[in-house]
Amino acid sequence: MSDVVLRGRMTAEADGDVVVFLIGMRINRFRAVRAWLPVFRAMPRMLRELAAEPAHGLLAHRLLLSGPREFAVIQYWECADKLLSYASAGDAEHRPAWAAFNRRARAADGAVGVWHETYVVPAGSREAIYIDMPRYGLAAAYPAVPVRSGRDRAAQRLGAGAEA
Template sequence: MPPTCPFNSKNEVMNGISSNDIVQDKLIPIPSHLKQSKYGFNAFLLLLQYVTPFHLIAMGLFLSLFLPTTIIAILSFAFFLYPLIKQVLRYYNYLPVPYSECIIRSTYSARCEGDFVVFLIGIRPNGANPLTKSFKEIVAAFQKMIAELEADRTLGYMGGDLYVSANSRKSATMYVQYWRSYEALQKWTHTRLGTHVKIMSEYMKTDRFEGVNGIWHETYKVRDGEYECIYGNMPPMGLALATQAVYETKLNNGSKRMQQRQKEKEAQGF
């Protein structure tokens, strides 16, 4: 199990610094294990495209045909009480809220020196069968690509996170990635023996024409200092997780955060 996050779960931030003593732009160290996408990553998220509450209800009703009434009553009672008891215990602070130790109990922003790239990529199963060979291959390939990027930071990949869509009409998933430069992204995607080239070669042979799985991406170049972000009482995430997290004492200060990097550069003589 990875080490716990260095953030206090009370009304304090790490190292006993109270929220009243926070120094704006002070760097917040983030454990390296939080920067890995496999932290909380579920390999079967894409199955949510197919599995609905109706499937689960139907499965329960089907099993009830083969189990004694007493067993069904015990199981129903247990499945109902277990999450309810856990929630009550969390409410009265007898159990911690999941990942509550990872929350930065303050307001913070992100600091990234230099230009960077935001890369969005996602897939959508278009067929009705979640057990097709191409579906399983594309899930495995996606995980393999992320593992390769996280294993070698010299490739230019800074970090990212996976999101599941609430709109089944569009992409089933979206992975938000942050790259050091567009050149680094292009170099990795076009490396002859790289994972991405092999995967895309297979996709071009089959899914490109059959359309069983859809795939998309968008790329955005962000110039140095031309970004703004704010996080309040959140775990390390987004650009702050991929680069650096710094304390931010003011919430409604978007325009000044946008200008902050330019002021830093001017102070350094750039």
């Protein structure tokens, strides 16, 4: 992702539904490194695989640190079908990583936690604004365009269907 700042007020131009996938882990016991380190290492492998093969459907992602024990990734996908297809593909990184996590989790007795949430956001049910920011969030997944006249307020953009 580029760190080039887009000057002014921008919005994300996304037509149709937007799929947002949030996934994270929480280290519950720091000393149980054998339980949480493989989980921590699995996500970068999956993100590299997804970046190398755009047909899987990942449009953009952002890594987040929520303190010393919590890590998360925000992901934007082309559609829910592609997200679900990747998650269940036997020849992709996710499925073996998930199986290995489940085996280790039973033996780790709660040393590491994993969570995810999936949102399919229909057109007209989202709004985005970026002021003097690099491409970020939804605008990293879809074109970033200047806010048009008549779409200056959040309520106007929210009811616009497409974000611009």
